[in-house]
Amino acid sequence: MSHGANKAEKIKEISGVNPLRCMKCGKCSATCPAFDEMDIKPHQFVSYVINDDIEALTSSKSLWKCLSCFACIERCPRDVKPGKLIDAARQLVVREKGADYLKADEIPELLDEELPQQLLVSAFRRYRR
């Protein structure tokens, strides 16, 4: 197994996504609010994983532009969850470098009563530098 394929397996494992379910309809990309900011588009996350092109994915702008809003996950007619793929790719990068933007004990100070938990988790993943 190539290095890339290994990473693709890892992404599938972390995300629990089976990219082969995708029928290439493009509804995810039609829904995504961050589409214009992205270089690799949500429907392409799926094909990049299928084609083992993980380097391109992990070095993409999209990795940091995805809002983790999960609109694509909500709307995908095949229940593919493309947002989870990019989320997993992000985790791959975070785990590899092991460099956290935030330290866990810095969090309480920053907390806002109104803050949705989902946002917190997403923030952790995204702003790790």
Place this chain on the structure above:
Amino acid sequence: MQRIGVFVCHCGSNIAATVDVKKVVEIISKEPGVAHCEDYQYMCSEAGQAKILEAVKEKNLSGIVVCSCSPRMHEGTFRKAAERAGLNPYMVEIANIREHCSWIHKDMEEATEKAVILARAAIAKVNLNAPLFPGESRVTKRALVIGGGIAGIQTALDIADAGYEVDIVEKTPSIGGRMSQLDKTFPTLDCSACILTPKMVEAAAHEKITIYTYSEVDKVSGFVGDFTVDIRKKARSVDMDKCTGCGLCQEKCPSKKTPSEFNRGLNTRSAIYTPFAQAIPNVPVIDRDACIKFKTGKCGLCEKVCQAGAINYDQTDEIVTEKYGAIVVATGFDTIKLDNYDEYAYNQSPDVITSLELERVMNAAGPTKGHLERLSDGKHPEHIVFVQCVGSRCNDNRGKSYCSKICCMYTAKHAMLIRDKYPDVKVTVFYIDVRTPGKNFDEFYRRAVEEYGVNYIKGQVGKVAPQPDGKLLVQASDLLDNKQIKMEADMVVLATAIEPSSSVRKIATMLTASIDTNNFLTESHAKLRPVESPTAGIFLSGVCQGPKDIPETVAQAGAAAVKAIGLLAKDKLLTNPCTAKSDELLCNGCSVCANVCPYGAISYEVIQVNDHGIREERRVARVNNALCQGCGACTVACPSGAMDLQGFSNRQIIAEVDAICR
């Protein structure tokens, strides 16, 4: 002990490539009771069957085991061969060494061992087989068709033309089904009503056809050739014989606020109504939930204006009981509800409509008299966006997993018709795939693009947002340009998935006909018996079996008719002799078996018995052979072991298990 002949089939390489047939023959030849054993390439062929005949004669065989494919394929073939050889056909057993063995194993040694074991089990069973004789049951020469859409109408016409009586039961006030709601039809663009109405008239005028509209099937009993059905004729409140169809009552009725079912709720109708102008019969019904007379006791206007004196508020539902030899289901379809698809704003904006609603908008008799206009403000649209696959091909829990099959073609039709009539209107279609297999279908779609300038974009719509100025903002993907696009539209048309009529579950339960996870009726064999239900005497016509367009529906309707005619042409049917039988000496009359029998085949009677010199009366179970389907439920339920299935007796099954475990 029987003298048994065992025949091991190669099925070409289907069996022989995985099972060592020679070795099976070698081992089985030594089994006690086996007087003859051989292998052959195709046992089902003429030559293969001849081998059975020959061996029976030469070796004086009394029982046959064929090690071959599933009994569903060739049990009948081999039973007939045995009969020709002078044996009772029920002295044949099949050991399924193909589906149950060679097809599912890879290792030859293991597969061969299993084939031997399966053969031994069949031998053990044949040893206990006894000749069985089928009974006879009569065939009522009359068919019932449930559903009066194009499928039901065509099936009824074909059966009637062959000379048999047919009744159509249609639940709405008129026959015609969905086709009566369509404007023009692909691929030839002829007007739907123009081609449907003559068929409706022909059915109504046919001396062999009786049409029950505004009626439903209430109860079904009996079995193939001899069904008894209760039909509920709902109270119409209008006398069918007196009404002249003048329509005065509908004009004068003051209760006019009920959403019109026929126009998909896009406008309203009166409480007394015929769904559409060409309705058959052209006799209105009173919707009692909307009628002022029924709600408050006042009004009664229709009765006053009706010159024919046809209004009858006292009518009640009537039950007609009729006997049938065959039943054809033709209950059709509906479009799915879009409540789970908020992103299309279907419930927020009247300018977002389904394709079926568009059919009504385009139709001269529809809510806009055929003018293409926005339903919100009556304005002429500049740009219309079509979305295909709405709710079809969905693996989430919002829609249907299947392709609805007709939407690609009717969307091309709609786009073309609009561009033809209103060349100033821009039309955009969002598609995932355009699927146009069918004669002249792809040419039709290409015409929409090439001649009519319809803009097809590969991608989906993610969001439809109604704007303050009344426009609709459509956000979508264009996968070929890898862009997300936003465009303004005046109308959005959703090619909505279709699903079987909601009443089909109830119908299927009454008929004990099986349905799949999507509620489509299941055919007996996907390829070889596509218009027959697995339940004998029940046939399938139209979209109730799976998505179809009109040409396919009509073809299938004819096929279902032929199958029904084939059944009605018989005077008698042979019944399956593998029915249950209770042993009077063991039965204690507990009623457990009658409670589990799904066919109501078991009753009880009191008999005189002489038990060791003591005369007494006993209540015992009796099985009606004509009703028993041989399901075996009672034999398992019986606590005293009195109930046994002929041909599958408890002893035979235990013997098979013993042989397998040996």
